[in-house]
Amino acid sequence: MKNITDLMKQMRTMQQRMQTMQEELAAAQVSGNAGGGMVTVTLSGKGEMKAVTIDPSLMKEEEREILEDLIIAAHNDAKAKMEALIAEKMKEASGGLPLPPGMDMPF
Numbered sequence: 001m002k003n004i005t006d007l008m009k010q011m012r013t014m015q016q017r018m019q020t021m022q023e024e025l026a027a028a029q030v031s032g033n034a035g036g037g038m039v040t041v042t043l044s045g046k047g048e049m050k051a052v053t054i055d056p057s058l059m060k061e062e063e064r065e066i067l068e069d070l071i072i073a074a075h076n077d078a079k080a081k082m083e084a085l086i087a088e089k090m091k092e093a094s095g096g097l098p099l100p101p102g103m104d105m106p107f
Contacts, residue, residue, distance in 0.1 A: 017093035025089060032078025039070040043078040045085075 025045035032041050038055040052074075058067045 014094060021089040021093040025086060028082075028085060030078050030081040030085060032074045032076065032081060034070040034073035034077060035066075039067070039074045041071065041074040041078045043075070043082055045082065047079065047082065049075065 028045040029042055029050060031051075032043070033039065035055075035058075038058055040051075040053040041049060042051040044050050052071065054067065054071075057063075058070070
């Protein structure tokens with residue numbers, strides 16, 4: 001029975017870590033850049049776009065397609081950074097415990 005008690009303690013600890021991680025991620029923001037920093041997109045931990053910064057030199061009608069592409073690229077950069085942050089926080093929260101195959105976090 002001692003093993004079950006230890007396992008339950010580990011699960012409670014992991015649950016507390018997960019709660020802390022979710023709170024940290026909810027407050028987190030990451031920025032992605034494109035075009036050498038000419039376009040910056042900021043995302044929340046929930047993937048919501050919070051800000052877009054565009055260099056004034058791109059605000060020309062003939063630059064519209066370039067600007068559209070840079071916004072998409074900056075968003076994808078920010079999304080990749082957020083996914084890396086989530087993976088890092090998950091590793092910390094799980095205490096190195098391996099997750100079963102196919103189990104993706106956060107839920």
